[in-house]
Amino acid sequence: MKKFLLSLLLSVIVFNISFAQLDKKIDGIIQTEFNNSNDPGGVFLVSKKGKTLYEKAFGKANLELDVNMTPQHVFQIGSMTKQFTAVSILILESQGKLTVNDPISKYIPDYPSGNSITIHHLLTHTSGIKDFTKMKTISEIAQKEMSPKMMVDFFKNEPVDFKPGEKLEYNNSGYVLLGYLIELVSGEKYEDFIRKNIFEKAGMRNSYYASDRKLIKNRAYGYHKKSEGYVNRTIISFSVPFASGSLMSTVEDMVKWQGALNQNIFLKPEQIRKAFTKYKLNNEEEFTYGYGWHLKEINGVSTREHGGSVFGFKSMAVYIPDEDVYVIGLSNCDCHSPTQITKDIARLVLENTKKQQ
Template sequence: MLKIPSLTSAFIFFAFIWAPFVHTEAQSLDSRLDSVIRTEFNDPNGPGGAFMVARKGQIIYSKAFGKANIELDSDMRTDNVFELGSMTKQFTAVAVLMLEEQGKLNVMDPVAKYVPDYPGGSHILIHHLLTHTSGIKDFTKMSTLSTISQKEMSPKMMVDFFKNEPVDFAPGDKFDYNNSGYVLLGYLIELVSGQTYEQFIEQNIFKKIGMEHSCYASDRKVIYKRAYGYHKKSNGYVNKTQISFSVPFASGSLMSTLGDMLKWQNALEHHLLINPVETQKAFSTYSLNNGQKISYGYGWHIKEINGIPTREHGGSIFGFKSMGVYIPKEEIYVIGLSNCDCHSPTQVTRVIAEMMLQTKQHGD
């Protein structure tokens, strides 16, 4: 999902964007951050993005770049609504942990407990789905995906689409990022809660913490302040490819804003949705069957910047890319949302996070 640049290109990228930071200490933090973002988001008349930096739960930088709608010549705003792509997985994982806290499931339960006819389901644990270690076939890698991409699929239809495919490895043997696992988790949430995934997320997360501008994605319903998605072709920008959001489902079909995502981060930090025990499960790292550690918890990559632990996740779906980085030690949250899959906020967001660490260390 996330492309890692070569060491050489990464070095050039970092050297270029850090040069103004090193040599212009008199610049304001805002202008330094603007310079970093404009290395990638530099077309004022094309699709752009929105970025936010928060410290200790409070916004210290929030700015938009480019256009939210090229055809209407509408400038991007910091309160535009974006498709999140795989950042949806955070919400799915927390929903599972909420149900565990309520005693309705256990992450060590086998899938077969809830879907008795799932092939090999007695050996695949909910834990394996959460950590991308299940070995089931990722539906995004199936050649037949185009046959359903614009169809309205029920969660059961989606699970049936991939469940009989040969597995890639035995559960727990390997980490391999997997969208099917999170689709199956969404189906389990529905079976256990008695609500649709959309209803569960809306009632138990969005409404509970005031995420008023977040929703399950739709291309048909009117979504106030929607940012429109684009691709870039050789002859210019085009509107994004249409898909049925019932296909990515619980692996990538939520929409949100910068402000709502800060509410989400603050709710997690203050245990407003899940207790400290369940929270620790989300942000722990786990081991494969051979004892090898993986850098993924439940719905988050567990990484570091300059030796300081971070919680990160990005997303990519037709016309949109997203990236969020949280540094628990300093309570720094950086998020970038883009309305063109030609612009990735991943490196920009991580560099900003590193800048904020440097700023903190220098007492700025």
């Protein structure tokens, strides 16, 4: 018994040393970019099998009020919104209200070439529709309150960039269209559909459709960096990015999101699997975007990744399914990108996990 207890004690000591070393290495990776406690900052979290291995905040959540960042602060997550939009489409498909192979003309009869563009094309960025963020006239609507239909009308008559399914080209317009379809098919506002069908079911109590008017507890304020110093972020109407980039969340809520996906809270395994499948272009070439996630690899191990960038904020998350490891970083200055940092942390945790196996 004594030998067993001694062995157990030694293994605990070794684990704690290993964990402390990992913690220190993660700190070092983050502090290459987030190294000034008086600047806008960010929050980083690492979880494995649902348990938090690392969670720390850096810098300030509000410069004017001198408020330190905490893990509970709420950030705009930008294009990570696309994950929620894609899963919402699959929820509607599971309810028999649409299929991903439906042409968009089934729901928007007057959409140009709508017979040849499917929901699948929108989900996978292979539609060829003009990305509204690249249109010169975007500044004319950036601060206007736009209905989903107004947003679709804004870009729908633009010349297409290529034929549907011809190639992969990241496209925000496609996800605005998906948000509009969610409203048309469900009979609910996109904001309400996400709240009821995702946030509430996953227990994400600190996640929202973004608003500058509503009082949001623990809101992190967004910043730009100019030659003369930091300035408050440019104000845009959240109705413009809409279903392509207008959600807000915390690192802890995003872990709940990943956990709910793993536990099939929203969809059956065969339904959610569609989001994580690599599809093919018309020429049979495989590409690495599913429905709302980039499907990539770290050291030959499959990952699901996505980032986001919106005025004043940047975000990035990497999930490693084989190890059930989730790494997320959120920043409240678009001058500080968590993208490479998050990838480097994921690689470090993966390598550390492999050593322990």
